[in-house]
Amino acid sequence: MSMFKDPFDPKALLGGRCGCGGNHAAADHARLTAEAAPAGEEQRWNRVVDAAVLRAVFPVDAQRRLFLRTVGAATAMAAISSVLPLAAAREAFAQGGPGAGTPEKKDLKVGFIPITCATPIIMAHPMGFYSKHGLNVEVVKTAGWAVIRDKSLAKEYDAAHMLSPMPLAISLGVGSNPVPWTMPAIENINGQAITLANKHKDKRNPKDWKGFRFAVPFDYSMHNYLLRYYVAEHGLDPDQDISIRSVPPPEMVANLRADNIDGYLGPDPFNQRAVYDGIGFIHLLTKELWDGHPCCAFTVSKEFAAQNPNTYRALLKAIIEATAYASKADNRKEIAKAIAPQNYLNQPETVLEQVLTGTYADGLGGVKRDPNRIDFDPFPWNQFAIWILTQMKRWGQLKADIDYAKVASEVFLATDTAAMMKEMGLTPPDPTKKTIVVMGKPFDASKPAEYVSSFAIRRS
Amino acid sequence: MAAFRNSLGLRAGLLSLLIFVGIVAFWQIATTPTAGTGPALDPEYAKLLGAAAASGTKSAMPTPADIGTTIWKHLVDPFYIRGSNDKGIGIQLAYSLGRVLLGFALAALVAVPLGFLIGMSPLIYRALDPFIQILKPVSPLAWMPLALYTIKDSAISSIFVIFICSVWPMLINTAFGVASVRREWLNVARTLEVGPFRTAFRVILPAAAPTIMTGMRISIGIAWLVIVAAEMLVGGTGIGYFVWNEWNNLSIANIVTAILLIGLVGLALDQGLAWLARLVTYPE
Numbered sequence A: 001m002s003m004f005k006d007p008f009d010p011k012a013l014l015g016g017r018c019g020c021g022g023n024h025a026a027a028d029h030a031r032l033t034a035e036a037a038p039a040g041e042e043q044r045w046n047r048v049v050d051a052a053v054l055r056a057v058f059p060v061d062a063q064r065r066l067f068l069r070t071v072g073a074a075t076a077m078a079a080i081s082s083v084l085p086l087a088a089a090r091e092a093f094a095q096g097g098p099g100a101g102t103p104e105k106k107d108l109k110v111g112f113i114p115i116t117c118a119t120p121i122i123m124a125h126p127m128g129f130y131s132k133h134g135l136n137v138e139v140v141k142t143a144g145w146a147v148i149r150d151k152s153l154a155k156e157y158d159a160a161h162m163l164s165p166m167p168l169a170i171s172l173g174v175g176s177n178p179v180p181w182t183m184p185a186i187e188n189i190n191g192q193a194i195t196l197a198n199k200h201k202d203k204r205n206p207k208d209w210k211g212f213r214f215a216v217p218f219d220y221s222m223h224n225y226l227l228r229y230y231v232a233e234h235g236l237d238p239d240q241d242i243s244i245r246s247v248p249p250p251e252m253v254a255n256l257r258a259d260n261i262d263g264y265l266g267p268d269p270f271n272q273r274a275v276y277d278g279i280g281f282i283h284l285l286t287k288e289l290w291d292g293h294p295c296c297a298f299t300v301s302k303e304f305a306a307q308n309p310n311t312y313r314a315l316l317k318a319i320i321e322a323t324a325y326a327s328k329a330d331n332r333k334e335i336a337k338a339i340a341p342q343n344y345l346n347q348p349e350t351v352l353e354q355v356l357t358g359t360y361a362d363g364l365g366g367v368k369r370d371p372n373r374i375d376f377d378p379f380p381w382n383q384f385a386i387w388i389l390t391q392m393k394r395w396g397q398l399k400a401d402i403d404y405a406k407v408a409s410e411v412f413l414a415t416d417t418a419a420m421m422k423e424m425g426l427t428p429p430d431p432t433k434k435t436i437v438v439m440g441k442p443f444d445a446s447k448p449a450e451y452v453s454s455f456a457i458r459r460s
Numbered sequence B: 001m002a003a004f005r006n007s008l009g010l011r012a013g014l015l016s017l018l019i020f021v022g023i024v025a026f027w028q029i030a031t032t033p034t035a036g037t038g039p040a041l042d043p044e045y046a047k048l049l050g051a052a053a054a055s056g057t058k059s060a061m062p063t064p065a066d067i068g069t070t071i072w073k074h075l076v077d078p079f080y081i082r083g084s085n086d087k088g089i090g091i092q093l094a095y096s097l098g099r100v101l102l103g104f105a106l107a108a109l110v111a112v113p114l115g116f117l118i119g120m121s122p123l124i125y126r127a128l129d130p131f132i133q134i135l136k137p138v139s140p141l142a143w144m145p146l147a148l149y150t151i152k153d154s155a156i157s158s159i160f161v162i163f164i165c166s167v168w169p170m171l172i173n174t175a176f177g178v179a180s181v182r183r184e185w186l187n188v189a190r191t192l193e194v195g196p197f198r199t200a201f202r203v204i205l206p207a208a209a210p211t212i213m214t215g216m217r218i219s220i221g222i223a224w225l226v227i228v229a230a231e232m233l234v235g236g237t238g239i240g241y242f243v244w245n246e247w248n249n250l251s252i253a254n255i256v257t258a259i260l261l262i263g264l265v266g267l268a269l270d271q272g273l274a275w276l277a278r279l280v281t282y283p284e
Helices: A026-033 A041-057 A061-071 A073-083 A086-094 A116-123 A145-153 A165-172 A222-233 A249-257 A270-276 A302-307 A309-326 A329-339 A349-357 A382-394 A404-411 A414-423 A448-453 B002-006 B008-031 B043-047 B064-076 B089-120 B122-135 B140-151 B154-179 B183-191 B196-234 B239-248 B252-280
Strands: A107-112 A136-141 A159-163 A181-186 A188-190 A192-197 A213-216 A243-246 A263-267 A280-285 A296-301 A359-361 A367-369 A374-376 A436-438 A441-443
Touching (some): A107 A145, A116 A188, A116 A309, A116 A329, A145 A165, A165 A296, A165 A404, A181 A309, A192 A270, A222 A243, A222 A382, A270 A359, A296 A302, A329 A349, A382 A404, A382 A436, B008 B064, B064 B252, B089 B239, B122 B154, B196 B239, B196 B252
Parallel strands (some): A213 A263
Antiparallel strands (some): A159 A296, A192 A280
């Protein structure tokens, strides 16, 4: 029985659980997740300690169940605490004693790319979320996605900021050797934009974009898939009518200025930076294409998570907490200030503030207000992964036929995140209930193959 | 006046100064911000923009005065550490220098003995020649992905890249220097029945030393060129990372500062080896 299941529940299922990680059958999911998780930090920790002790006393599940069914949970706990110093155990746990599962590895290196998508990973450093969970994390700025992938594969980084399609690509061995990689948390949703050079101010209709040269950060990125989707919906073939090249985000503004490209679908702050420097304007925010799309992700190798379970849990908790903190609009100005210095993003504070607060200059002379320009939500919906896989398939990156749902659930660890969120007093969403609508077209995650073949412009 | 006319050094110095002043003046004139021509902007909107964009233009090149201030700022405090991704320019230069010297030293350890062997044995020379000829012209940065993939450590990979780029000039020059030691000297050594090791160290090495030093001078120049590019690719530390990090921020003033410092350090390395080369030259 896993650490996060409730051992006080004699009816808890031991196998064949629901996909969310809860200790119930899939059919019971909606009813059971409605129950509130224990509120308050102390109570939450106490619950975990009690559970650990109970499991220690009754290592055999059948015995524990029988005992609980006979005497009831409260009596059971009282009986055990009369023999064992339960209060002391709770205290030791709260202080990070041996019961807390001391991290196997405390000094960690986490790689990041200096963009606002990485906000939770970065801010967790200056704002102390890592140290709060007993970790000494060094956040290392990295030059590009290929480098971050190679450094992660080389185990130079213990965990890394990646684009959400990257762990899927790595696990499948698309563009690198196949190494089982996992993505326990999404970083941000929305927060990207299409920026065009100022000379294209009157070409706002994508139908006029024939021959345009676009940049995206990486081949395996939401940016690439969204740009392709967008132009294809307007009748342009992204492989023939326009050219798309991969350019590291910081170089996008310089290239736009030098007139090497006509525009880009890139991460912030570089959209806002183009406006700030009078080089380009924001054509649209990607949330206008798909409100709530995932972008960047917090990733670790399966091996690291398995070898250092306590470190992994502490790290994931720090990230989820930072993400929850970043998702509150009131905290955004403070975050902008924390991540602006040279050590992190190295950008003017006002640019970051415009990105994070959503009150921004659009480059066309107007001030726009959209508090959801970027948002932070850790939950790694498997439906996201399936959508990404359909686009990999659609554009020919993925040649073989795959089991979409299986790959998605192996890489996007909705189960772990849900368990962790519950433990932290946050309410995880129902993993089956996610509707995805991209440019008005709904996506049914249970029929990925049909979805791929429903597009007129595709490579497979 | 006559003294001035006769002293070439003095006149050249004055000319250098004039060229410098000319460049700076031209730069100042070319980059002085002009008033924007665009329509007046909504003040709330203008507040969200950079200074240049707010006046209706693209952000411009910094003026020489801006650069001067930036250089001064770096020179006053070159060794600060404000977190793992933000270290002073002096520390960054030290990282780069350390990598270059390490890679260079390793290359010398391999290239000089191997060059000796190649220079002394026509058989080995012929056997290794195709490899050297094919590998020599490969851009050192082309090795980077392969190095990262196989070595799996970015720090060692960048040292490897320095190694691979500095090994060829040293190898070729050593081989050439050793092969072209004057026959008479070797014959004298042979008639005096000097052992092969003694010949190598007492006759061939001193004779080939100037050529070897020239190879080293070429190598260190190349290594210093390559380290900047390698660090821009890999990131982390070093002057190349500094340039990349400031490029992120489109901070041209900082990049110009780095360029000047890279030039100065390169000059110092070159002059250092030139001085060493003078120590081993001999009159014929």
